[in-house]
Amino acid sequence: MTTYEDNLLAARFAALAPEPLAGNWADVVARAGAARKGSPELRGAWWLRRRRRLVVVLAVVALVVVGAATAIGAVRELILDQGFVGIPPVGATPSSPESGELVVQWLGVAAPLSPQQVGADSVSAWLYADGRIIWDRRPWHPWHGEGGIPDGANELNSGYLEQRLAPEGVELVRTAVAELLDQSRALVEEIPTEERPWGGSHHPRLALVVPDDFVSGWGVLAAPDGDRSARLLWGNYGTDNSVFEGTPATPEQLSALRRVYALLTDPASALPSSAWIVQKVRAYVPSHHAVCIDTSPPKDVSQTLSMLPTRAAGLLRDTSRTSSEHDLSSGPGWAPGGRAVTYCFTVETPQAREVAEALSGLEREPGWDSFVLVYRVAEAVDGMTPTRIWFEPYFPDGRIPNSWPAG
Amino acid sequence: MNMGGLESDLEDLYRRRQDAFQVMLASVTGSVESARDVVQEAFAQALRDQNGFRGDGSLEAWVWRIAFRVAVRSKGSHELAVDEVPEVAFLDESRDPMLAAAVRELPRQRRMAIFLRYFADLSYAEIGEVLGIAEGTVSPTLSKAHRQLSAALTSNEVMA
Known part of the structure; x- marks a missing residue:
């Protein structure tokens, strides 16, 4: 032959x-x-x-x-080679090192992965100076393909996944982000570092307006800049005219944004092999969790803890915590009017697991299971929102990502 | 043998080659779905029975042998004897009935060698290991299969 x-x-x-x-x-x-x-x-x-x-x-x-x-x-x-929601399994190796310096964080609308090809996905990513890139992906439509989202937790949510870049990869992303921010200096807002770049208020004119057919219809990125963060938003007119009345992007800005988009939403394709240390995807396993309770109207911490099962309250009572009051319209309940308070307790992962076990008799919050481990503690009273308790991972920069579906 | 290393090698083999395993094993099991299950189970068996790999041949050939045993068992057939070769056939013969007919006429071992060559993309040495024959015997086996196929196809296609 x-x-x-x-x-x-x-x-x-x-x-x-x-x-x-x-x-x-x-x-x-x-x-x-x-x-x-x-x-x-x-x-x-x-x-x-x-x-x-x-x-x-x-x-x-x-x-x-x-x-x-x-x-x-x-x-x-x-x-863990697959994302998860909630608390990692016993013995799962935490991401290392425990803390890291944030280089850039991103939340953007991205083109859907095959085979969906309809609508748009939401992709968040956090890059750290040690090379870790932590990201999650939430499809516009549930992913019914074989095996779900590749490496994902479920058909609606990848969970937080981690890969590791080499110093060369970090520099490529850092340079691309700096170039984009330099080219958009007039539209960059300085915000407090503790503020979530996609939360809080922003000036409607400080946004880059992108064409309707641009790869990302909406998004925001923030990079530490001294003791502040430099934030850039973009969107198209079709998204929301009242929000995105900013400045039409120049071809150079679009090119720079397209480059950052590729690097942060599909780094495997955008970066050379020399830019990687670990390209294989693994779940991000935190060393600590925040156990957060939101209740309205606001109550002090003792009153709030008294609403929990005794064992759960006991596990949380003496741990360090933060608290913040907010309008209901900006909280996870989204009900109009009124105030609420959110307490977040910092616990190590094994302790978080104990708390979750102590809460297991409570009803799980319907509809949000795919995104966050959340229990309903008490029903809403007087037109307020229900009291809920949920678990968030701590990221290497010491913040929690806000895992709510709307977040 | 470093078991952690072998696990890692098995995972690497799976990630690189599980498509080829599925395509090849579907010709034994009769469907891609069952072939996928066979691949999953074969690699699971390999993970469990790492001591069974003595390291004197290729890891891939060892997994192929496990996979064929699992595939045959999944059909409810008898266990494969050590030197026995499973039956293979195309899933959809209607897409190339002449080739399918020609392949059916091959003796079982030649047919398997041809499938391992074109569906599994194995080297001669690996085909030899999987079939339990010397590497030097693989080339003449494939040559005979090629000649037989060529003759059958030429004859059929001229007649068609």
């Missing part, structure tokens, strides 16, 4: 090859683990079992066991 005939045969075989389905390494690991523990009958009849859905809301996620066991009793790393 000649090379030509060999190639011809290869092409005919290729035309007959079926389309493979998406794989899932976590499922392999779970099967391996389950069979180690399971009965011989189960092992022998695995193909009769209903396919398991491994993407779950709480911390029941598959583990990938990596690292070498160099001696009996050696501690192995437990790396």
